[in-house]
Amino acid sequence: MFSLISNTYALSLSPVAMCLEELIPSNNSNFNLYSMLIRTALVFSTLLVGLSVPFFGLVMSLTGSxxxxxxxxxxxxxxxVSIRSGRISYFQIAFCVTIIIVGAVSSCFGSYSALSEIIEQLFG
Structure with a gap:
């Protein structure tokens, strides 16, 4: 499980790091050093946010849901449905509406679960 979490973290951190690395001139001889410093600073900054924000996991759960x-x-x-309106069958419209309803209900359940956990941690 740890490897899955670390791979996901590295994948989501890479685009931010690459955008910051584009600010470094490519002909710079210390490019690799700057790249390591940028990635290390990003990891430490996320660590500090995670440690300083109470209930960070629950807040991320709410945001994710x-x-x-x-x-x-x-x-x-x-x-x-918006793009293909007028050129799709009623079955496709019904299927899309079903997907939208399932997504909305799932989002409500996830949000309720996360909010109840936050409230329980704050007041319980």
């Missing part, structure tokens, strides 16, 4: 369902289920189905 809201945004992940929206981006992965609701938005694609809604965009498909």
């Amino acid at each position: 809201l945004l992940t369902m929206f981006v992965s289920l609701i938005l694609p189905a809604a965009c498909f």
Whole structure:
């Protein structure tokens, strides 16, 4: 399980690091050193945020339940219906509406679960 978490963290950190590395001139002889310093600073900054924000995992759970369902289920189905309106069958519309409803319900359950955990940690 640890390797899955570390690989996911490295994959999500890489685009940020690459954008910052583009600011370094490519003909710089210390490019590798600067690259390591940037990535190390990013790791330590996320560590500091994780340690300083109370209930960071629960806040990320709330954010994930809201945004992940929206981006992965609701938005694609809604965009498909919007783009292809008039050229899709009623079955496709019904299927997309079903996907949107499942995404909205899942998002509500996930948000409720995360909020109840946050409230329990704060007041319980």
